[in-house]
Amino acid sequence: MSDQNSQNDDLQRELKDLQAALAVMTETAKRAMADLQNFKRRTEEERSEIQVFANLRLLEAIFPALDNFTRAFENIPEELAGHEWVKGIQVIEAGLINALKSLGLESIDQTGIPVDPTIHEVLMKGVGPKGQVVQIFEKGYRYNGKTIRPAKVQVGE
Numbered sequence: 001m002s003d004q005n006s007q008n009d010d011l012q013r014e015l016k017d018l019q020a021a022l023a024v025m026t027e028t029a030k031r032a033m034a035d036l037q038n039f040k041r042r043t044e045e046e047r048s049e050i051q052v053f054a055n056l057r058l059l060e061a062i063f064p065a066l067d068n069f070t071r072a073f074e075n076i077p078e079e080l081a082g083h084e085w086v087k088g089i090q091v092i093e094a095g096l097i098n099a100l101k102s103l104g105l106e107s108i109d110q111t112g113i114p115v116d117p118t119i120h121e122v123l124m125k126g127v128g129p130k131g132q133v134v135q136i137f138e139k140g141y142r143y144n145g146k147t148i149r150p151a152k153v154q155v156g157e
Contacts, residue, residue, distance in 0.1 A: 056148055059105060059141070063149060067138060069093045108140030108151040121150040128156025 004023065080086050096106075108119050111133050115122060119140055120133060128134035133153045140151030 021025045045097045052144075055103070056143060059100070059143060059148065062100070063141065066093075066097070070139065104144040107137050108142060108147070111136060115153065115155045119147050119150055120153045120155075122155050123152050124154050125157040128154075130156050132156050 069089075073093070076086060112129075113133055113134055114131055119142070121140075123137055126134060132155065133151075134156045135154040136151055137154065138152040139149065141149045
């Protein structure tokens, strides 16, 4: 009987050892799964940041062309104002702007609003309602709600 008790004790110890090893392995597996989920999340965040950075670089390269479109349309000679070719170029510009809007780009080009240092760069003060934007010299832009180029403005004093 003592042999059987000894075997029972040995089995109990072995069971406890195996249960302890199982608990350690389970904890290790949980940590590994958490690490993997954190890695996936960080990788996705980094990918998103890289995409935003690439989009910002592209947008910044396009801004001069958008500014040139604006200047060109503000200075169309009177004899060309109703010309079909000019209208075609205006449609092309509108299509480009709509495509950029669909990607999250918004222009900052409103007058008659209070100056906001987060979206406006004040170049000068002039005649008009105090603290309000009275003229836009260069459009500003926001990308997905974040100002990436402030509007250059004149403010009333």
